[in-house]
Amino acid sequence: MNINNPENKVVVKDHCCDHDAPIIVTKHVHEHHDHEEHNHGDDDHDHDHGGDDNVNLLSSRWPLWISLLILSVFLVLNFGFGIKINRYVEIGFMLSAYILAGHKTIDMAFRKIKRGDLFNEFTLMTIATLGAFYIGEFSEGVAVMIFYEIGELFQDLAVTRSKRSIKALLDIRPDSVTVIRDLKNTTVLPENVKVGETILVKAGEKVALDGTLVSLSGTFNTAALTGESKPDVKRQNEPVLAGMINTDKSVEITVTALFKDSKLSRILEMVQEATARKAPTQLLISRLAKIYTPIVFGLAVAIILLPLFIVPNYDFQQWLYRGMVFLVIACPCALTISIPLGYFGGIGLASRNGILVKGSNFLDIVTKIDTVVTDKTGTLTKGVFNVQKVETNIDKTDFLTKTASLESYSTHPVARAIVHYAEKVILNKPQDVEEISGHGLKGTVNQETVLAGNLKLLQKFEVKYPAELDAIVETIVVVAINGNYSGYITISDEVKEDSAQAIAELKKMGIETIMLSGDKSAVTSEIAQQLHIDQSYGDLLPEGKVKIVQDLKDKGRKIIFVGDGVNDAPVIALADVGIAMGGLGSDATIETADIVIQNDQPSKIVSAIKAGRITKSIVYQNISIAMGIKVLVMVLGAGGIATLWEAVFADVGVALLAILNAFRIQGKKI
Incomplete structure (x- = not known):
């Protein structure tokens, strides 16, 4: 998928029976991406209000409503009033209704046959309804096609509703911006700024x-x-x-x-990719459908022809009718519609709660998690630091100037706190700045070499410092100038309001919690005790976090890792599910993560797991309902007990039941 998308389009999968057909959705219109594929909603336009979407979708199906009217009038006259209609008139009206209702399905069936794809839902429905016409059951053949198309309509309405929350992201990106140029306000496109x-x-x-x-x-x-x-x-x-x-x-x-590099643009690119990543259950059903459909065709042929050698007084039309009933009931649309729709609804549910899930596969994986590993700073704590104390053996202003000048290069919350504290001093642009992962910064300020970071940084460069610094519990930034220890700054952070609630709810779910931090072990341990976290590890370099998570995975643990810093990207990539804090989080971490929490609240970790569990529960309910009812009615159809009327109501009814069940995801609270 191309995520360099200058037309601001979001690609979402149209979960019609032909579930490989994408729809392109823009702020103003959605249209066919592949005209070779079947999509009933090609005439409807996308407006700002969901009700308009539905009205347009319903009005675009006028051929279906005319065919339904023709069938209804015929049934009322024939069965309601006992008026016998001329056979040729009946054929003419029924054939017209059939073509109006099913022309897209029939066209799609022939297109697929031309491409060598004989075993699909469109071919199945076309053969079954044409078979009904062949044996003279005109009204039943038309009814099968009409109710099949009504089922498709309900599916399209469901998809429209499900993707509304994701499409809403598009509406938050303005079409124009006022830029100040030459002391004048000029309105331009955002991408031109x-x-x-x-x-x-x-x-x-x-x-x-x-x-x-x-x-x-x-x-x-x-x-x-x-x-x-x-x-x-x-x-x-x-x-x-x-x-x-x-x-x-x-x-x-x-x-x-730039416009294309904003966090919002990256979120939209992630949405583009999200619906293309299918869950294992979804992929399994897609694979089974490719096996299931030809088997169904084979069984239908067997129902029609085998009795010729077994049943006395064999009546071809009778057994052909039973075979057609079997084909209609066996149509796997309830599964191929409702399962992707369920996962799509789960992604929508999460997005409405400020959680961006990059693929339905991650909704499956979060249900299997037994361990949540988190970073500390910016994840469980606010990452909003304040300088508490400045100790130096040189002039304080000179010390702050050099330290803050170097720290101005970094976007780390600790660095920002120091720069903010030193806002009254004049900063100089640092030269040759090097970020030493897990340690701190090295650079040149006013032609002097400055080191600013944790104690490990000074140890790495063999700078001697007072031993009492090892006993300081608070977050500390030590500074060395030209290889000599020059002082330190202590900084405090604050725990987020919902961190304790998040940990408590994870424990209720039976999930173990572990906190990893590059901060001092004493600080890390204190926060862990405050939040009742099961285990904590401090003084970790990025590779130390990776090793701990790898050891947990080697023990068979299913792990979520939650982080926000650049140094968390490797361990986020390693975890079964990586979650990034999208507000304070670094670009690299957000890009690497599988799930992005947009408001940085730890309680959303619990919400993401709940969204996955709700989605999986409803998807499995749909599988059980669809397979159970279909197997029962298929047996009745093969035995001549169920007619085409029961078949069509069983097929469409199961599909509608599954769709309505999938609708429930949208109303859930997490």
């Missing part, structure tokens, strides 16, 4: 690009990105993301990322 330019966002407008706030303050609604309606107050120089809505006065924002 460059990094470093300043944009103006008026009250009530959506932010079009990622940036930092130039104005002193601003209040933003972040619900579209996070699922939370609580206003978020941003201060000068704090980050503002595309998709947020300015709820207060006009503000100015300096753009920090």
Whole structure:
């Protein structure tokens, strides 16, 4: 799939019986991507309101409604009033109704036959209904096709509803932006704005690009990105993301990322890929359908022909009728519609709660998790640090200037806290900056070599420091200038409000919790005890986190890892399911993760697991219902007890029942 998508399109799978046909969905219209494939909704347009979608979908099926009217009039006259209609008139009306209702299905069947695909739902329905016409059961043949198409209509309505929450992401991306150029306000397309330019966002407008706030303050609604309606107050120089809505006065924002590189654009690219990744159950059903359909055809032929050698007074038309009944009942549409629809609904349910699941396969995997491993800073804690203490053996202003200048290179919350604390000193641009993973930073400031990081950084460069520093429990940044210890800064973090709730709920689910951190073991242990986490490990380098998770996997554990920093990307990739905190999280971590929590709340880990369990439960219910009813009615049909009327109601009824059951996912709370 091409995720470089200049037309702002989201590709979602159309879970019609021919489940390889995608639909392209834009902000204004969705249309066929492959005109060779069958899709009943090719004439309906996508509007801002879901009700309009449904009205257009229903109105586009006018041939179906005319055919249903013709059949209804005929049945009322024939069976209601006992009026016998001329046979040729009946054939003419029924044939017209049949073509109106089933022309797309018949056309699709012939297209597939021409491509060598003989065993599919379209061919099955076409053969069954033409067989009914052959033996003179015109009304039953038309009824089979009409109710099959009504089933398809319900499926399309279900898909429209399911993808509405995902399509809503498109509506949060503005079509234009006001950029300040040469002291004038100019309206341009968002993709034409460059990094470093300043944009103006008026009250009530959506932010079009990622940036930092130039104005002193601003209040933003972040619900579209996070699922939370609580206003978020941003201060000068704090980050503002595309998709947020300015709820207060006009503000100015300096753009920090191109339109295509914004967090919102990456989220949409992830959505593009999400619905293409199928769950194991979904893939299994697709594989079984390829085996199941030819077997059904074979059994239908056997029902028609075998009695010739067994049954006395063999009546070909009687056994042909039974074979047609068998074919109609055996149609696997209930499975091929409802199962993908169930997973699609699960992705929609998660997205409405601020959780982006990158594929239905991950909804399956989260149901098998027995261990949740989390990072500490930015995951269970707010990652909003404040400087508590500055100790130095040189001039304090000089110490802060050099330290903050080097830390200005980093986006780590600790670095931002130091830069914020030193906002009154004049910073210098650092040179030759090197980020030493798990240790800190090395660079040149005012032609002096500066080291800033944890104690392991000084140990790595063999810089001697006071022994009492080892006893400090708080997060500490130690600094060395030109190879000599120069001082330290202590910083504190705060636990997120819902961290304890998340851990408690995971324990109720029988899931073990483990916390890993590059922070000091004493700090890590204190947070773990506060949150009642089962195990904790501190003083870890990125490779240390990878080793612990690999050891757990070697023991057969099914693991979720939750993190937000660049150094968490390798372990997120290693875990069975990697979850990234999308608000504070780094780009690399978000790209690597399988699930993204957009509002950074740890409680959403529990919500993601619940979404998976709800989806899997309903999918398995649909499989059981569909297979149970179909097997029963197939036996009755082969035995001559069930007619085409029972067959069509069994087939369409099961499909509708499965679709309505899948609908339940949308109404669930997680």
